[in-house]
Amino acid sequence: MNYPLLFDQEVVHQIRxxxxxxxxxxxxxxxxLxxxxxxxxxxxxxxxxxxxRMTPLPEVLRVFEDASRIDGNFGWVVTIGSKAGYLAAYVEPHRLQEIYDGRDALLAGSGFTSGSAKRVPGGYELSGSWKYCSGSDHATLFTFNSEVPVEDNPTVTEIRTFILRPTQVTITKDWDAFGLRATGSHSVTVENQFVEADMTFIMFNTNQKVLGDIYSYPYKVLSETSFAAIAIGIARHLIDEAKAIAEENREAWESSHLNRYEFVMDRIERKQETLEEAILNFYHTVDSNWTRHIEGADIAREEWDLVSKTCRTAARVALDCGHAxxxxLGTSVVLEHNVINCVYRDLHTACQNALLVPFDEEELTQVK
Incomplete structure (x- = not known):
């Protein structure tokens, strides 16, 4: 696929x-949309x-990055919407058309396990509330995880995923976040709703219906790489805007302070160079790992850990572009109607995802 054709300059300008x-x-x-x-x-x-439009992971990560470079909200929604396709490996085959066929098909939901579910004739009854359901404003279906007693052993529970229609949920528009404000990442509540048995499934079980290489790729690592691609894209947008601001203010900066323009441009270029090195390492690591995965290699835990660490490093470097x-860039950038202000806040919000945060002092030091 020729992805530059997806986002030509007309599309970029339309979204920005x-x-x-x-x-x-x-x-x-x-x-x-x-x-x-x-x-x-x-x-x-x-x-x-x-x-x-099944796409190998290395290629689709570049799509996520490009979409996020155009606009963080756009990139986030594209990424979340695409990742929902991973669930196709677990959905009952006769339900695939209903769930995914619409051109606007989007599954919003939460990765958290919450609420309560009980078995009833023909399916389950579900209640509960789930936060951060990105895409909820325009979702065609919703997915939620909840614990259910095992059928033949009620003292043991299993985590089951439930698919519900928009008429079965209530959206609370509480996503008043610092950034990524247009992602519709609201809380969703379900009250005593019946869910057919074949509209539920257990992820990662031994009866996984593998339809392609992506479905046997660890979901956690898929999420880490996807979110890192978003951070990279937003950071590149921030650099684009920083350069534009510097050029726009060049004459004023040079007249008020002899070295201001040169200082700012040098700082931008150095941060861009550092970011590009992190991006190169990110894609090199992921591409190599993906190649080994599709070849059926026995990938050790250490290699998966390296991919995860590379994602966190790329995100930290991306975030540092904003800090640095x-x-x-001047007083005007603190105003919320300034584009770079939006980009700066989107970058922070994307990098707040726990999968991109290194909860380790040694790793944090290495990133610096």
Missing amino acids: RRTVQMDKTGTMPADV EIIYQRSLFKCFMPNASTG LFPF
Whole structure:
């Protein structure tokens, strides 16, 4: 696939013109969603036979990065929507068409286990509340995890995933976040809703219906690489905007302070160089790991850990671009209607994901 054709300059400008609006309103406009639908960007992990556009992980990560470089909200929603295709490996085959066939098909939900479920004739009854359900504003279905007593041993519970229709849920618009405000990452509540047995499944069980290489790739690592690609893309957008601000203010900066423009541009270029090195290492590590995975190699835990660490490193370097550049760009950037202000906050919000945070002093020191 020729991914540059997905995001030509006209598309880039169309979406970026909406950046401040999306940040202010907390919603994604219909014309931006239409770009996603037209390019089947929610179907990157769906088999072609199921109206998908199955894409190898290294390629789709670059799509996530490019989408996030255009706009963080756009990239986040594209990524979350695509990752929902991973569940196709576990969904009952006769339900695949209902769940994934629509051009606007999007499964929103939460990775957290919450609520309560009980077995009833024909299925389950589910209640509970789940936070951070990205894409909830325009989801066609919702997925939630909850513990259920094992059928033949009620003293033991299993974590089961439930698929519900929009009419079965209540969305509480409480995503008043620092950034990524248009991702619709609201809380969703379910009250005593019946879920058919074949609209539930257990992830990672031994009866996994593998449809392609992506479905046997560890979901945690898939999530880490996806979120790291978002951080990389947003950081590149921040550098784009920083350069534009420096050029726009060059004359004023040079007249008020002899070295200000040169100082800021040098700082931008050095941070860009550091970011590009981290990006190169990120893709080298992931591409190599993916190649070994599809070849059926017996991948040791240490190699998976290296991929995870590389994701965290890339995200920390991306976040440092914001810390290192934002203070030097002038007073106007603190205003929320300034594009780089939106990008800066989106970058922080994306990197707040726990999968990208190194909870280890030694690793933090290495990143610095």
